[in-house]
Each structure stands twice: as C-alpha cells, then as structure tokens.
Amino acid sequence: MFGRCVHEKNLVVTALASAVACSGVAQADESWPDLFREAVGDFDGQDEAHRYDMSVVSGDGDMLFRYSFDPMQATPLQIEERSEEISEEDILEGLSDDEGDIWCDGMQEQVLGNVALVSEDEATATFTYTPTTRPDADSMERQVVERTVATAVVDKATRQISSFSYHLPQSFKPIIVARVHTFDLNGTCVAGPSGRRFISEMTVSIDISAMGSRHTETTIQRVENVEAVR
DSSP states (O other): OTTOOHHHHHHHHHHHHHHHHSOOOOOOOTTSOHHHHHHHSOOSSOOOEEEEEEEEEETTSOEEEEEEEOTTSSSOEEEEEEOTTSOHHHHHHHHTTTTTOOBSSOOGGGEEEEEEEEEEOSSEEEEEEEEOOOTTSOHHHHHHHHTSEEEEEEETTTTEEEEEEEEOOSOEEEETTEEEEEEEEEEEEEEOTTSOEEEEEEEEEEEEEETTEEEEEEEEEEEEEEEEEO
8 A cells, every 4th residue: 555656645645534534324433522422423403315425635736636526417426627647537536435424523433442531621521531433444544543632622501523633643664564643634523514523624734754755745625615405
C-alpha cells in the first residue's frame, strides 16, 4: 500500500478516511460514559434518505474527484469531476461501501476501547478513546488507526458528535520497508435538514516513507447540499 505511485496515495488517504468514518452495526459497550455511548450509537430518530454532493481535494486545492449521490436515481452515485490521475473505476471501488453514509453517528464499531472523559463545560464534553476500523478495512489501515488517539467532542444539548480527530503520537513501521511518520484526521459535524449531524468536512494528512522515498499527502473531503428525499 505505501509504495504506490502518487495518484494511488490519494486513494490511500481516502481509504483511511473511509475506514474511519464509515459506520457499522456493533453494539456500544455498557462501560462507556452514557453521553459518549449515545453519541456514537445509532441515530435515535427517523432514518430518512438524503441526496448530497461530495468533493475531495488535495491540500493544495486541486480537485481529486467530485460526485453527487441521489438514492432515488437508478445509478445513485454520479461522478461529476475527477483528476486524470485517478480512474473512475478506482473511485467507484473505493466508494462502493460508503454510498449514502455521511453521518456522525453509528460509529460504535470504530471504538476499540479506553474511553475517557478528558474535559467538559456547560455545552460540550470531550472524550478520548482508542479507535479501530471497520472489519473489512485493509490490515495496514487498521494498524495506522489503532495506533492513534481519537478525540470526540459531544454537544450536550443534541447529544451528538460535533467534531472528532485522530492523531498518531509516534511513527511506526507497518512493514519492514515502510514507515508512517505522521497521521492526522480532523472531522467537523453539522446538522442536516432533520437535525441529524453529518460529516461536513474531513481533513486527512499522512506522511509516509517507503523504499527510500518520502511522501506527504493531505486531502480535504467536503459534503454539501444535503437534502432529504422522499
């Protein structure tokens, strides 16, 4: 994974973000604080279908790809724009399991353990925990994610996540010929039309070296124009 060419590294970063953000169906641990358990649990409301637009750009602002998602269409996911360095097939393969999943809830499957309340005020509570990836994620993606420290800020009024982050505290070698020097992910959650929070922006940065080459990559994923469909 870490020895691929430049355009494939963009997909590596996207895959890491997907492995982190895609929600699952595992049950929350009863030992977790109530507010945290509720925030990462399944949405307590009507699960409506939504259309939206998503874009992924590089840290330099170059468009990597942009697509629209509408579950009412025969082909829900339509690629509107893409870099010549990234094929449509690679994009569709990377997004095949994520169609329609933009939400900041249902993340209990991505919590490995060690949940702790680290700070709070009248409006929010901040928790740290050890994260993991969804079960079908690449083993190297899992190695990166499970070595990070995750933070989630929960809004006390809505009992939903307002932001989250992952930080790799020290470098490591997932394989003998590669080293991950840094990995950081930061996500912002905003309320959609129904009040359910979705990941409006997520920035992922990774610095890796492999086979004598050093590469740093940043991508910014944005979700816009979220509308309920009936």
